[in-house]
Amino acid sequence: MVRLFVIILPVFFAVTSFAYADPVITLSIDDVRSPLLNTAGVQASLTGSKESLLDIQLDEVAIQGKVWRGLRFSCHKFQIDNGLVRCDEGVLTSARSAPLLISFQFSSRHKILDVTIQTSSSEGRESWTLSAHWGKPSWGGMLTVTNGDISRIAEFLPVGENEILPTPIQGKGTINGSIKLHGDGDGLAGIDADLALDGLGFSDATGLHAGENISGEINAKAVRKGDGQGHLWKWNADVNWPSGEVFWQPLYFSAQGQRLTASGELNENIVRIVEGKLVLSGIGEMDLSGVIERPANTLRDFDLSADNLELSMLFSQVLKPFLANTPFADLKAAGQAGIRWRYRNSAHESLDVNLRDVSVEDERGRFAFSGVNARIPWQMQGANGKHEPTTADIHIQSSQLGRIPIGELHIPLKMEGWNLSIPRLTVPVLDGTLTLENFSASRKEGQAQEWQWQFSGGLSPISMQKLTEALGVQPMHGTLSGEIPRVSYNGSTVEVEGALLVRVFDGTVLIWNLKALDPMGPAATLMADVDMRNLDLNLLTGTFSFGNMQGRLDVAMHDLELFNWKPVKFDASLTSSPGNYPRRISQAAVQNISSLGGMGAAAAIQRSFLHFFDDFGYSKIGWSCSLRNGICHMDGIASEPMPNGYLIVKGGGIPAITVIGYNREVDWWELVSRLQRITQVSPKPIIN
Amino acid sequence: MANPVFLFRLILLMLLSMMPLSGYTQANIEIDTPAIASLKQSMQQRHKQLEPYYSRGAVGLTHDGLIAMHDANALPLSARQPVNTLIAAENQDRNALYREIARANSHPEWEGDIRSTFGQRWIQLARPGWWYQNASGSWVRK
Incomplete structure (x- = not known):
């Protein structure tokens, strides 16, 4: 809004100053088109001699594709004197907003503009003040906000055709702070913002992306580098989130002092995060960098790395919501994890996971793993576009399958994109061993993307006494063994070819x-x-x-x-x-x-x-x-x-x-x- | 000259005789097995938790026999994720129920028909004020 007046006022005042001798001046413009600004239905009038009445109506104003409609500005104490244009107690009304009180002074000689916007409500504590000055070649300004109503900003935000921005909840949220701006003949050259938000709420129509009672501090700086058409901005930002809650389907976060610091570059085509750090309370610190393509705002490249994440909170807050419809929906996990995620050209490229002293437990008691230490360097595609095979090194101290305890495991998992294989694995089961050979798993093509796997193997004799003890059933003597030509899973059914042989009661x-x-x-x-x-x-x-x-x-x-x-x-x-x-x-x-x-x-x-x-x-x-x-x-x-x-x-x-x-x-x-x-x-x- | 009524009946009989007597033996959707009983019990217990969300319009019935979040705005933010989990668990049970009924009828290939029959039945049984998806997928308040 302030930007709008910076542009309009000098033009208008130049016209009115020239013709000030006449007690009534009217100006009517049907349509103004320029690369920066389009207006339609502009009517302005100035009445009186000393303290005049200024009235400006704009049916429509569009700046860089964003549109404001039904704007009217009236000033009952309007003065022009020796290059100084001054308005006290002006009122701005728009089709979508309550009236705003506006005072300003503009001096073409001293090249200054001061504008103060206040609410017309009895509370009267909200104010927006802009102080600007300009010369050759530079200009500068400062916007100071006191108890700014965020929902008011939303009302004044232009109505874009295809914008899917969250709609702020009415009457919620205030903003305090200042934004310093400076520029030159090429336009804006630097921004320094120091803002505090309080009680912010937003929601989209379905409620799947919403936040409530959000407070936070934002410190951001941006400086333009280069000139002409190839403008490049260097920026850095520090965002602190001390209170509030956010639901972003399917994730839910309540504020616990999360903090994001980042620096990067920005031009017409991309936003680049060169260096970022995200601190999530209870989870740990993550370093990040990436590229977002404009104007579509799609993530093109991203790198995320973290060495010491608390798996318990990471799993319950971030991973578990994505597992709601899978057999892993009832898991709880603990331990430390390190992650290196690489995303290139809008596709996963690699994920390197390190697990340290991790335990995983199914809350329905179906399985449990403890003392898991692993390095899993998964890779989707290499430089030549083909899958690059990698090998994960997974060590599991002990595990439990139902009531049956499983001994120490070392799993050499070979990975080639979504195709996994284990040439041979020996699983200690009670006093015997289950041997898996030629294990292979892959993700099915199609919408469901279910997994399918198969292996062959054998079961060396397990004492029935130990097995029945573990299962908590009637004790039996004898052994259980088997040759398994093939075990396969097709996404819904596990089938065992071959036979399991149990030697009990002197029979088979x-x-x-x-x-x-x-x-x-x-x-x-x-x-x-x-x-x-x-x-x-x-x-x-x-x-x-x-x-x-x-x-x-x-x-x-x-x-x-x-x-x-x-x-x-x-x-x-x-x-x-x-x-x-x-x-x-x-x-x-x-x-x-x-x-x-x-x-x-x-x-x-x-x-x-x-x-x-x-x-x-x-x-x-x-x-x-x-x-x-x-x-x-x-x-x-x-x-x-x-x-x-x-x-x-x-x-x-x-x-x-x-x-x-x-x-x-x-x-x-x-x-x-x-x-x-x-x-x-x-x-x-x-x-x- | 032949009686025209008799001729008409004869032609009708010939046409009827050319039609297959019955395309399907009807599925018994009331069939009971321990798996089906267990699924129904699990769904019945969960229904007590889901009912207030149906009434508030937060959750609705889909036309393919499942449930979905209809209006998350009807829930406090902190409840949206637990309700998502509840919906996922209910849909897992519902999918298993349709599969089990088809299998108990010895016709696994009937799963789709059983699902759509149940989809219609759930909507018929829905209380006034609950939301459901019509055949074109649009949400409608009952």
Whole structure:
């Protein structure tokens, strides 16, 4: 606004001074066009002789593409005397603003201009004062603001066609301070601003970029270098942010003494930050530099480096909001990080991350890493436009996958842009090792940009005792091992080709067709086929306090589907293994097996003479369960169909016992709880 | 001369016989599995947190069966990021729900149709005053 009057007034006064003898002067200009200033509908009049009335109306003023409309300036105490033009108690009104009181004096002889603008409100504490002087070849000026209302500035800001500037919230924010300007025949040559903002608020229409109660201090200097068309400005600035809050989707910051100091250059095409320092309380200091292209204001180049950042605050305040829709949304991290980020020609070029004593923990308990020390020198493109391979050196002291502890890890991660690979990695798991070979990961093309990865490997024997202890389940003896031709993840499903082999209870358990759907998502589902062979019933029943049985058992559990580690669906069958071996079943085991058949003839053994015997002979065992929708559909020995019921235990030897089931359907969870209670209820045993 | 009504019926019958009897077996969107039950429970619990934001107009229902920030100005600045997180978690559950229902129907390829059916249903169930996106993507107040 002040700039506008600096331009208009000398022209107008030159005209009026010349014709001052006439008591009424009117001037009407339809349209004025110049490279600097365009006006339309200018009307000016001067009435009276000594203390005259000056009235200027401008329908539209445009300066360098920015437009003001409906401006009117009236001065009731206007004087011109010997080259001095003076106005006291002038009033400026605009279509978008409350009236402003303006006083000024202009001396063409002394080459000075003093303007004071004050609010017309009763508060009356707000004032804007400009003092300018000029000669040959230089000129200078100083703008002093006291309690300047920031929302008023916004009202007077020109209405640009495509500007997406935040709109200040009405009635919020004041500005105090001064701006010194000086120039020469080529225009403005230097600015020195020392301003303090208080209570600033702004918001865009959607509220996704907004700030409230912002206070801050800005000290900025800029000096023009060179002349003619190739103006280059050298600038430096210091911004301090002691209070307030800002939400800039998806980031939220509350002021904690953050500070930005920067110096650089500016011309018509670019803003260059040569040297900058950003201090974020609780996070650390960052050095930055870069280039912003004008007039689009797009970031072309940027360098950011920091050696000692507190990862805890950096992660929670800056990184986590970007991970909201990923499996890493519930992480918390701690430790120290160093970062070198290089951005060139509007694209990421390299990111070098150093981690020191870092720990990462999933708040849902799915995984955790501690004692992480790493150097990850990621590079997107080399000078020739091709991906330059680099190798990350990652060392992890210990980690946890679910409840399973993982030992010390050293990961030689090769990176080629978004393609990652590990030739070989040995992962200590309890007392065994998982060996990963030819691990490769890449980001899928397309909108979702999901990751996909694969590896092959093997699992050397892990003690089942240690594994069951870690998992907090019934202790078991034996080993778990496996050869894994291929494990792959396609963005939604992990598939394991090959089989995992578990040696337990002197038999084997083969797990194959292993698949995890949406493994890190809210509906993670595990699918597999399981075949158990030749399990020693003596060891098995001893482990689970089921009641002693002697013999061998085969179990097939196909189409197994687990949600939240609980079975949702399967087709299971238990049969006595082929071969010759002692087959004995204790009275307690008979009771428990009988319970699988549901409510039958209860405690039949106890009522008969059979309770004199501790165990019985049998020739065959068979039981099957198809779990669908929470219901177990049961059957017995497939080769021994019965007209009513189904045969679970076929007697053999002396004394022998046969167990028949009658209920074909049972609620799965009821069945599980029955087994857990070791129920006394059993189907009717038949004595041979 | 043949009866014209009879002829018309005959032609109609011939035309009908040329049409496929049924393109799809209808999906059972009420199907229940432990995964679906768990997702519904999680969404139900979150709904208590989301409801005031729907009522204030801060959050609205999108036409593709998800939710989105409609007007962040209705929230204090410090609440905007937590609401973003809430929206992301809800959308993760909703996407998983549509996928699970399609899978439980043994037709994973029905996910898109199930999503749009749910999208319409959520909007029908929305309370007056809540915001939703119509088919063209514009926000409308119910």
